[in-house]
Amino acid sequence: MRLDSYDRWPNLATMMFDRARAWADRPMLRWFRDGTWQGMSWGVFARQAASVARALRAAGVSPGDRVLIVSENRPEYPIAETALMAIRAVPVPTYITNTIADHAHILRDSGARVAIVSGAQLARRVALAGELDLLVTMEPFTHPGLKVAAWSSLTTDTRGFDDIAAEARTISRDALACLIYTSGTGGNPKGVMLPHRAILSNCKGAADLLHALPRQDEVYLSFLPLSHSYEHTAGQFFLLSEGAEVVYARGVETLAADMLTVRPTIMTMVPRILEVIRARILGQVAREPAWRRRLFDRAIELGRRRVDGERLSVLERLQDVVLERMVRRKVLKRFGGRLRATISGGARLEPEVGRFYLGLGLNLLQGYGQTEAGPVIAANAPGATRIETVGRALRGVELRIADDGEILVRGDLVMLGYWGRPDETAAAIRDGWLHTGDIGELDEDGYLRITDRKKDMIVLSGGENVSPARIEGMLIAEPEIAQAVVLGEGQAGLTALVVAADGCDEVAVAATVSNVNKRLSVTERIRRHAIVKPFTIDNGMLTATQKIRRHVVTREHAGLLQKLSA
DSSP, X not given: OOTTHHHHOSSHHHHHHHHHHHOTTSEEEEEEETTEEEEEEHHHHHHHHHHHHHHHHHTTOOTTOEEEEEOOSSTHHHHHHHHHHHTTOEEEEEOTTOOHHHHHHHHHHHOOOEEEEOSHHHHHHHHHHSOOSEEXXXXXXXXXXXXXXXXXXXXXXOSOSHHHHHHHTTSOTTSEEEEEEEEOTTSSEEEEEEEHHHHHHHHHHHHHHHHTSOOOOOEEEEOSOTTSHHHHHIIIIIHHHTTOEEEEOSOGGGHHXXXXXXXXXXXXXXXXXXXXXXHHHHHXXXXXXXXXXXXXXXXXXXXXXXXXXXXXOHHHHHHHHHHIIIIIHHHHGGGTSOOOEEEEOSSOOOHHHHHHHHHHTOOEEEEEEOGGGSSEEEEOBTTBOOTTSOOEEOTTOEEEEOTTSEEEEXXXXXXXXXXXXXXXXXXXXXXXXXXXXEEEEEOTTOOEEEEEESSSOEEOTTSOEEOHHHHHHHHHTSTTEEEEEEEOTTSSSEEEEEEXXXXXXXXXXXXXXXXXXXXXXXXXXXXXXXXXXXXOTTTTSBOTTSOBOHHHHHHHTHHHHHHHHO
């Protein structure tokens, strides 16, 4: 495939239909349902996408209409998105972990009046969240006073897709492709308007990384939610456009078994998953005899040194060859035995975790991005990895460091703006440069290192973006809590440091935290909390205007936070 294909496609729907026309009989999607793995070819996908497009238009969906998609990863997801994009409607991918209140905000903010939902439980939440003109459900569901259509009724049209594909081809690269909600510093999620060019630009830059590997038939195991911009671009558009068969994992809890069954050649990961797998491997090694533990440690050591470019002695090279067979290949079999590369993104990867996998011989590539940039900005390339960095800017991406250290980005990957928020859009994009809110530095070879976060946002190790301000506001709104700071950057879950109100003890505070958690989505819930002394101006934890100095609080309670996370 020519590298400029992504420049020639005017939009994502056209890209998908063009691939279907060229690869009609090629395996495209695989998923587990009714006790067995099932598959779909590109030709069937395109026919169903065209059928859904016609049916939605007949049901009243018009160009510009926003349509919620609330579903687990399954083949209906890319079918629905491609269909909506083809008729100029705007998909709004939404997390299945959202509460009714979360859905209500997104429905109200986006103005969406149509939703496509998988299971009955998810359908109920969306139905209770706001007024809808139409709810499409993939499983049986009814709701009083609401027009509900079965997904199966949308896919019955057996005609080809040429008419829908021809219509889609006239859509501009600058047109709005999708609206992805990400948490804002004020608490409520805000809609990021991504044009077709942003995701196409990401695909073009990522193609350079994939093409640096020896070409083969790729099998990609998808388990991160398609509502997350990272998986939305990588797993739904990029890897499919490159001819990979995308296999939807049954769930995170079955990921280990699915890797053994599917035997993927490529995966995307978030740091938390890599950390969990590493901990399990080390736990098993700790139970082995001493001589096996020494072999494992030696395999990691030599692997790291080789990756770092150190010259090994003749004896060490011989040891490395033996350990490759005795240790590394056996360990990597838990990934299916065929994994050639995995890309870590969505949150910061601890360099030590990265070096562990590189020492095992796994081609681990760390990247960096944010939803406002499609989302990928930079990534390490195969054979040129510096694991303590997030790599170099993708092709077509301009990147520079502002005087205050903030990372600025320019190019086709930049969003159109925030939905209905012109002031925030103007603050984020100035003179064409996206102000990322992250602080970083570039080395002499153009590798980017992230050193801090300028904006007040928590990114958990699973890649979820969480606004601490919203949760802190809910906590201090309760009479039992006087002050609160929510922390958790790079962690699996959130921790709260709270100051109890006068007369309230640990039992009362714990009950309050539990009650607040009931009103939060899964990723926003507080996993650990501790009562601390008040934050004051005198102890340096408050500014003169009574704002909490988060970095001071974090520093002063570092020991306590370490104990809580142990």
